[in-house]
Amino acid sequence: MAEAKIGIIGGSGLYKMEALKDVEEVIVSTPFGSPSDAVIIGTLAGNSVAFLARHGRNHTLLPSEVPYRANIYAMKQLGVEYIISASAVGSLKAEAKPLDMVVPDQFIDRTKNRVSTFFGEGIVAHIAFADPVCSQLAKVLTDAIAALNLTDVTxxxxxxxxxxxxPAFSTKAESHLYRSWDATVIGMTNLPEAKLAREAEIAYATLALVTDYDCWHPDHDSVTVEMVIANLQRNATNAQKVIQETVRRLSENPPHSEAHSALKYAILTQLDKVSQETKQKLELLLKKYM
Structure with missing residues (x-):
């Protein structure tokens, strides 16, 4: 199977990477089912990368339906060590305008129906998650954005x-609550990815692409799908430039990430007490600690 050290998960509006060369579609099977779509392996800025459309290339999966475990496990199977997650978000701050880019360093979980761990079934692990984004990867990403000097992007x-x-957008009461928490942006997908990537010992960072002001802003209409789609299309063009520059910089100087050894002290269960079935299911994550 083809391999890639860098994985890209494309969100709403970013269903493919136009700049990918020598493209090969790879159907990946995981112990957690099938990923959202075939993984596209190709060359970007002279480097092998794996691209996956989070919602499927035809946008057929609700945020709650995305097979997060299969997506991250598939990336791990392909040898991915760094994931750049491109994601459409609403802004909770006036200064983060539509078309701006945010590289967040924290998350708040307001999901209800997501499985966000590979563990269970006889094995317990508690990853450290105080800093949920890899700071080294985030720096490569932000430096790439700054270097490009995109005229319409802050x-x-x-x-x-x-x-x-x-899948519904926020109520005004919720939007004001999140603003009172000093949150910057709101989305529907990245926290399960970040937790699972950490368990899989993959460095993870978010490229958040602002499409709207959620519904809190008195001078802007409440978020609509039409508004989001119009800005998504403009965001996608800029996102591809950013990803290409980030991949180039990553390949030249791949940073060491604390995520790459996240399980070292996380597993509480003695592995010789874990069933063969569970060990086999999680072999990709456990083999270095067996």
Whole structure:
């Protein structure tokens, strides 16, 4: 099977990477089912990357239906060590305008129906998650955005991403509540990915693409799908430039990430007490600690 050290998960509006060369579609099977779509392996800025459309290339999966475990496990099977997650978000701060880019460093979990761990079934692990984004990967990403000097984009380094369940957008009361928490942006997908990537010992960072002001802003209409789609299309063009530059920088100087050894002290269960079935299911994650 083809391999890639860098994985890209494309969100709403980013269903493919136009700049990918020598493209190969790979159907990946995991112990957690099938990923959202075939993984596209190709060359970007001279480097092998794995691209996956989070909602499927035809946008057929609700945020709650995305097979997060299969998606991250598939990336791990392909040898991915760094994941760049491109994601459409609403802004909770006036200064984070539509078309701006935010690279958050914190998350708040408001989801209700997501499985966000590979563990269970006889094995217990508690990852450290105080800093849910890989700071080294986030720096490569923000430096790439800054270097490109995109004329219609303001970069916001750091901030908090509220991950809500969806698929409905927020009520005004919820939107004002999240603003009172000093949150920066709101989306529906990134927290399960970040937790699972950490368990899989993959460095993870979010490229949050602002499409709207959620529904709190008195001078802007409440968020509509039409508004989101119009800004998504403009965001996608800029996102591809950013991802290409980030991949180039990553390949030249791949940073060491604390995520790469996240399970070292996380597993509480003695592995010789774990059933063969569970060990086999999680072999990809456990083999270095067996």
């Amino acid at each position: 970069l916001h380094r750091g901030g908090t991403y509220v991950c809500m369940e969806g």
